[in-house]
Amino acid sequence: MTTDQALGILFQLYQSLLVVALAPLLTGWVNQCCAWLQNRSGPGLLQPYRTLRKLFHKDAVMAYNASPLFRVTPYILFGCMWLAAAIIPIIAVDLPFSPAADVIALVGVFALARVFIALAAMDIGTAFGTLGARREMLVSFLAEPALLMVFFTASLISHSTQLPRIVDALAHHQFVLYPSLAFAGLAFVIVLLAENARIPIDNPATHLELTMIHEAMILEYSARHLALVEWASSLKLFAYISIGIALFVPYGIAEVGAMAGNWGSALPLAIFALLVKLILAGAALSLLEALLAKMRIFRAPEFLGTAFLLAVLGLLIHFLLGA
């Protein structure tokens, strides 16, 4: 094993642990910003960690007719989201894990998690679980193609579906403004809102069981299972925002080869840039949520259709302008 490889593995490990540790903080930051925008003082940045600690200390309650599927789903969910977060180049481009899966596989990983949570929701047979699973499938079936289109636009620019290559092409080659990416960026924001159960598609803070989508699916989970599901949700939000950063504002990320030579200077810069971008993205997300009201579920197809349209427009523009 060369030093490069050893360092690469070290960085991979470092990033994987960093995202797991940081993800709840991002959720806490978004919630805190939401509270400030509503004139509330808010629960503090560390509230998600406190919630996780509380949930891990509780005794789990299981529905009598829950099958093993219901039990294992939180672990699968957490695993999928962690894997996704490990694939995305967050602090450095050449991570040994990254080439293992390209963007299409990444979409697949998200889909796998979704299939399991939807099945688990229907597994216990309550009306709400099924209701939530049905709505989740409606939303994701519309969001997924839009997400793929966004990825295709980016991969056309860099001639690769590998995320490290895309990021490298966008971040470290000659600085060019890509109009196609602007359209893809808008589409991505819409997909991010829908996929992470945010307003205007879903309301993460609601207690009204009849209106829920994501929350309806996890109503029957408790204790450590719920903790894992919540943590996975945080990871998912973190992963999506990281994808957004990687595709649209990758500047500052450590270069290919940076590991070997000047990692001592590239890495602190990369982490600093990442934190600044996450803080801004979280604040922007909460601002969007403060301004929007939740739309009726049957308006979701129009909303997500717009995302798909924008992403396709991005593709077309790439072909027309070659940029």
Add this chain to the structure above:
Amino acid sequence: MPINNPNVHLTKLSGAIPAWSGVIKPDDLQPTCQSVSDGGGRLVALWGSDEREQNKGFALHVALVNEKGLICLNVPLPNDLPSYPDISQIFPVANRMQRAAYDLLGIYAHEGHDHRKWLRHAAWHGGSFPLRKDFDAAKSRTEESDAYPFVQVEGQGVHEIAVGPVHAGIIEPGHFRFSVVGEKTLRLEERLGYTHKGIEKRFESMNLQQGAKLAGRVSGDSTVAYAWAYAMAAESIAAVTPPDRALWLRALFLERERIANHLGDLGYLGNDVALSFGFAQFWILKEQLLRNNAALFGHRYLMDKIVPGGVAVALSESDKQTLLEECAMLERDVRLLRGIYDEHAGVQDRFIGAGRIAPKLAAQLGLCGLAGRASSQAWDARVQFPCAPYDKLDVQMATYRNGDVAARVIVRFDELFESLRLQREILANLVHDDILSAPLEKLPAHGFGIGMIEGWRGEVLVAIHTDAQGKLTRVHPHDPSWQNWPALEHAVIGNIVPDFPLINKSFNLSYSGQDL
């Protein structure tokens, strides 16, 4: 006379509002109700009483209202077969009241179509009736299951969603059975009664003052309205008029209760469409008002501040200034927030057209109060039967014709501003007087009195019957939710399931008030 019918002899009751009472035979019940209904009148309340101790068997009491005032009919029923003709064909809203009267007292409507239990769950068995004087609580214990035959909807793809009585949020318990196809609601059936506490039975062992406290706790959000209605009924029996200052203070309390609840509801309505910003802002305002209540009157919700004969708390000159400043603050902020709600496309998209009750249906169902006024049902006791001091206030009634969530929001805003105006006027008119309450310790024997107050939700009615010693023998508090719960079932038809919480909140009905 409020009705022209040779078989019905009515006598006017003394008191603050125009009310008549009379005894009629069971056979005259349907024609009398029909003539009131034809004249545009409504059924307000229906309750029964056990008068066997006075050798009179049972009695059914029906309170109707038309443009002249309240009409209280007393229908004596025989001991052995306490039945009366069904009036739910004339007033659909009577259905649940009749079923509740059976559950509690064993008097029943013959020829009725719906004889399912209503208030009774598994707490006592079907053959025993808590409001009968010979009821033995120990013997009525039951291990029965709480089965209830819901109406089934059949068809391809139709399924049921059962919601409650335990909900994901902290709200009162009620069960809602939705029959849906996809997301579309075909039918909703409510099952209430989970908060039945035996309030009416409890009244029987209380004196006048204790009863006032209990009346104020029938439905906490309407404590002022209930306490005033109870006091009005007692004052009507005893022919006592509270001092002027007390009456003005009562109106002040009632308007403050209305303002607080409208603020809270407007916040909730924002929250239900995920506009948490609106929720937080309205609740800051509500909290400010409640804190002022606590500081100036000693209770956030003004509980027990209205007592039979008057009020229990005064308002000093310096405190008036606090309330005027609060008024100005509320007017400014609510106007701003109304602008935000009105111009927010997402919010209006959710509000407009959701949960619509057309005026014609509203009239048929006897929709009342705020929800009724949003569907062109122009009933407001403060306007039509103004008791003092409303006779000097010239209240402007807020009505709207669309009958959807947006209309109920508009009516709430309009009433809020009107209440703020009234509060100003009340403060200007508040006479200075040291006497806060007229003496009223005990009620005369064999009395019957009725009080009706336009609470924030609608008309709250309290009826008091006294026995030979002047004790409370039967007290019936009636909440406007009785009228409006059935209407909610109609409002959601054809709407999508996720809109139900919003529609429900736009009515914001009381569970406790109707479960008793």
